[in-house]
Amino acid sequence: MTQSGNKRWTLCALVLAMLGPAAAWAQQPPVAAGGNGIKVGDGRLHPFFDVETRLDTAVGYFPEPTTADPNAISPSLSPEIVLRLRPGFKLEVPSSKMALSAAARLEYVRYTGLLTKQSTYGSHLEGAANLTAHFNPEGQVGLILADEFTRSDQTRDPSLGAGVLSLFNEARVSVPIKPGGGALEVTPQLGWGLEFFQPIGLAVPVGCTEGVCDPVAVDAFDYTNLRAAVDARWRFLPKTALVLETDLNLREYLRNSQTPSALLLRAMGGLAGLVSAKISVVAKVGWGYNFGSSGGNTLIAQLEGNYLFSPTMTFKGGYLRTLNPVAAYGLFQDNRGYAEARALLGGKLVLHGYSALDFLTFYDPTQPRSDTVLLLDLGPEYQFKPWLVGAAGYMLTTRSSSVMGAGLNFTRHEAYLRLTLVY
Template sequence: MTQPANKWRAWSLLAMAALWPGLGHAQGLGSTGITVGGNGLKVGEGRLHPTFDFETRFDSAAGYFPPPGDSGPTVSDRLSPEAVLHIRPGLRLELPGSKVNLDLRGYADYVHFTGLLTPGSTSTSHMEGLADLKVSINREGPVGVELGNHFERSDRTRSVAIGAGVLSLYNEVSLGMPLRPGGGAIEVVPRVFFGIERFKPLAGLFPAGCGSLECDPAGVVSFDYNNLRAGLQGRWRFLPKTAVVVDGQFTYRNYSQGSTPDALVMHATAGLAGLVSPKIAVTAKLGWGQDFGMAAGSALLAQLEGTYLLSHTSTVKVGYSRTLEPVGAFGLFRDDRAYLEAQTLLGGRLTVRGVSAFDYVSFQGTRRDTVFKLDVGPQYQFERWLIGGAGYLFGLRSSNAPGAGINFSRHEGYVRMTVTY
């Protein structure tokens, strides 16, 4: 049960944030033309910028929570609403250079379930976080090196088979070697990636009435995996603004728990990318995906994407893609996705953006899922170091398989303030 003092502090924080005129996310503004950050701290030839986010969010499907004062073996089998606070201290380090360029961005995120809407939720408050490191060596030369690492802990997992109420710990390290013979008209980039992802439920108890893996605390670990990818990307710019693009990749995935067989999936696509007019850019690729493991599935791969430049500060993007990927418990899945994105910058300070996507996911076997997502909201730069905004997210997921975690609708509204020194 939430104590009165805790509830009062939570309401005070919510009220304080609601009075701020909109909260935004600095990391999402890099493509808008807005300059983010203060002077920072000088580090060599670069700058270190401490950042701080404070966000209040209403989430209609925040997780599975135990009833107040109930320490029994089960929790509700329905996703419950909650008011959630996000407190995110972070940093951004940029060290530019002609030979070596380094970019590091990250934050720690304390997710506090306030107990205002579902009193039993407070015990599931937890830490999340993100860190991105990119190092480029000799990026303007004929032979370069690119090193990267992406770390993320979040309740929005990368596995399409798992629904809400699950935490994901993901890390991937990458190495690439861009080759640019002949002045850069031809670019060939071999890359290798190694990643892992581990899952755990937000609630440590078994949801009543749940008999499927996506909400069973003992079952989600069967989706844990190790991933090794090796790929080769090629680009030939045969016209000043148009290129032939080729992409080949092998993915080897094994699962640390459960009985899912290892996967060895090949992707091979080729097509064109470039401008068809001063305002329209198009990417069109076609290819094939094949699993050489025990699942032995295959699919036609495709991507068709168009971007229209409405003005120097406004763009609209529409596209369709089809992918084939490995997944725990089912072996493989095919994802047919249609998406629409729009963004505009008004007055050099106000950014309005909207993103919508529809996925039809076909798992090996009989399971079929549909996922719809909508994300809209404004962001405003009050000062160089202060950005605010708000947003609304809607998600609708349905499956022919049972389970509240993969059959639900989700409404989220948030306000956020970002300060960057």
């Protein structure tokens, strides 16, 4: 590992040592709350273990086995059968003085080499954890200390190509203030996050002419993000509220002077609540403005509807328009349409489906770029016993970009079988 790499991982280790375990639990499969668990105060600790086999058609870039040149790289992402092993735990300790919740998992991702021989060198560790301590949760003034950590092949930066491993950590402190009877709630928050990148393989994809599609060069986009936010909610009806969300993000890149820093202010306001016994709506509109040197501003908004078809079946759909800092270009705008459905059948079988279509526009006028990303995720999950859950699923990712390069233009199919043991 290079000296800069050592400094990067050392810095993250110090953050974790100071702030404790944490996790972005997104991208992690849900864990059933079955089993008795281990009693911890008024709460329960639930250890679990996942075993998953996944057919993934786009794990990374590796040498082409059908050519005489051992250094020749496959022109497209390589397929592989992947084994994922995930031990972990979930903890919930309710309390009127300090409510504690925590979760953690360690994941070993083994590329078996059955479909792409050289892929075994890309086997790696992933993981996630979270820790939230809520002091005085029932009082007029509370304090929440939280930290989230994740190491995953799903990065938070949409400008980067495939074949990248991300290590992300964010620490947050927030102060919920509920004067009077609690109809009004104001929550100031301060967060500090950082994200580091490294390639899964050591090969540059065919057609790559820019750093954003080159996994080998992605550590140039490591960044820190300081975020200050204030959220307010006023329930003027029992189940309907006026909401206001504001945040200010200072994004700095650690070693890439070509990426402009961002000082992005976003503010949205609107309504959230029930319009009938079965239909709830979120409607917010606002503006995003970058005070950084690269400039940029636009309308931001969200419109979402939830329909409770029955106590065991729900549907959700909506549109989201956001503005966010991003590597290489400074800012990007995302216009997303999404839909989701969930159903519980017989008390044990859960069916889920999710789809999203994103139109991404990157702001740098010297490097005009637009991407289209389609996501599809569906499958069943069945609880055989309170301590045994089986799941299967299919995920589709299709991405096309105005920037050339296989890492930014691909279709990825993933089919998996998963077994979860939880105590």
